[in-house]
Amino acid sequence: MPLKHFAAALLFGVCGLSIAGAHAATDPLPSWNDSTAKTSVMAFVEKVTQEGSPDFIPVAQRIATFDNDGTLWSEQPVYFQGIFAIDQISAMAKDHPEWKTQEPFKSALSGDIAGIMASGMEGLAKIIAASHANMTAEEFSSAVSNWLATAKHPTSGKTFDKMVFQPMLELLDYLRANDFKTYIVSGGGIDFMRVFAERVYGIPPEQVIGSTIDAQYELRDGVPVILKTPKLVLIDDKAGKPVGIYRHIGRRPVFAAGNSDGDLQMLQYTTIPRSADDKTPRFGLIVHHTDGKREWAYDRKSHIGQLNEALDEARQRGWMIVDMQKDWRQVYPEHAANN
């Protein structure tokens, strides 16, 4: 690079940084429109972090839990981890000629989600065993990394880690800047999400909670190995979410965000006072997928991410319903204000 171009790049770089810095200082949530959703989240964070205020929450108690599918990234036309599983099975099919005629593999190989679903929990367990188990932790993690680097979403054509919600990335950053500890609590697989959660969301592996299959430790040629085995030890969905939180965190969150009926119990557990004396402020948030143009529009009747009971209960309990179409200036990170 010629020196003058280098100098120009440096200059623009520095300017870019300082503008971003100034912007962040005045508006931590630039991809949110200035509607009630944004102002109420900020009012909550401001009151609970103000020392001496009756609403003050000590740092150790500032636990914020986020669902992943449909809350931090998209989940249509099918959970992205399901696409990963099908891609894995397709890649392994050459060593399993019998799969061409055996369900649920036959459906998986033709990308027939309805066919897989028709095989029920037993079929799903076979898919998980083939694509997620009977391999070491390192082998599984490499498979997910390679897939994320290359696989493209069927309609957007983006890699899947570009389909995360820019407003939610900003919200995670904003909460952490206010000494909240941010967690993922998802029905998705714990080991699947841990591969990208730190890079993409800034959430380290030890703060990712998800559905969990068992594992075994062994020395293999003198080297320690964790082998993933197919037995389910936690389905971290619906009533399993408070259980996952209790097991991994051991404290009740004060902030929870979800988007579907799978998050209902986590939102209850987080926000409902334990007794008449329990005055700790708590915040529940639901991402409502209302934007068929920039993302997808679905709720009560969706086969993925159904939002029905939790939508009714949100109104009753005062959880903030984020209208994606109205409340978000920007959906995905590309060309985001602070990118």
Add this chain to the structure above:
Amino acid sequence: MPLKHFAAALLFGVCGLSIAGAHAATDPLPSWNDSTAKTSVMAFVEKVTQEGSPDFIPVAQRIATFDNDGTLWSEQPVYFQGIFAIDQISAMAKDHPEWKTQEPFKSALSGDIAGIMASGMEGLAKIIAASHANMTAEEFSSAVSNWLATAKHPTSGKTFDKMVFQPMLELLDYLRANDFKTYIVSGGGIDFMRVFAERVYGIPPEQVIGSTIDAQYELRDGVPVILKTPKLVLIDDKAGKPVGIYRHIGRRPVFAAGNSDGDLQMLQYTTIPRSADDKTPRFGLIVHHTDGKREWAYDRKSHIGQLNEALDEARQRGWMIVDMQKDWRQVYPEHAANN
């Protein structure tokens, strides 16, 4: 308080503080003698925290895991949680007249550990179900708190949380001051340890890993409740420790401390290089109970905290064996140099 006494107290207080402060600045491990154990731990921490050094370990990777029973506190004549279980059963016995004649309760009620052990895993499961399950998380936590506040160790007469090892408290503090994240990884019950780990060890609930029984979420009269159920989901001992680490942390530690064969696999998992290219410095530590006068002396033939295989392997793999009698100036916190 008369003014001159107040002034004297203030003066002594300030002097005490400043002496302690000065001492801490020069010696983070004042209850350790200046022997190899201390100097090698400090040399490890210094080299891995020095930026630019080939041994530098980034902060996110500084995971340190500690066994609890026999490593952070005493475990003789029987695991303290076992004493808690027996005390709980004794307190509940008035509502269970049948226990007087039924094993393992009969043995538990007469404090006959050998009798309980003779009832095997099935008997132990009954003890756990009666003393640790079929109650809410809050009820269990209160029971442990109340017990810790009042119960006394059968020979020392101390409350159990006074039988923690002052040198290990200093080591935890020292590692945290160097940006290590400290975890407990114990065969003991996760929910039992979480009650006191933050107050006593400075380790928050989300960094406590232990043997785990299942739980259920429910709304009880409209209030969210976690109900502890008796099914075991993790025995966090021996080969279960690397599994617990993988499940809860999702990263391999670089520092592990234990005291028995139950810690062997955690020490292997932490310290054995994954490949010829794996040059990350790692530290294994074993507390060897050699001090029959100030604590207890036991190893290869003990019925509690047996240290046999791991003692041989420690020599082969270069794990630091801490000789409690020679390496520790002080065992328990009372009258500690910096108290």
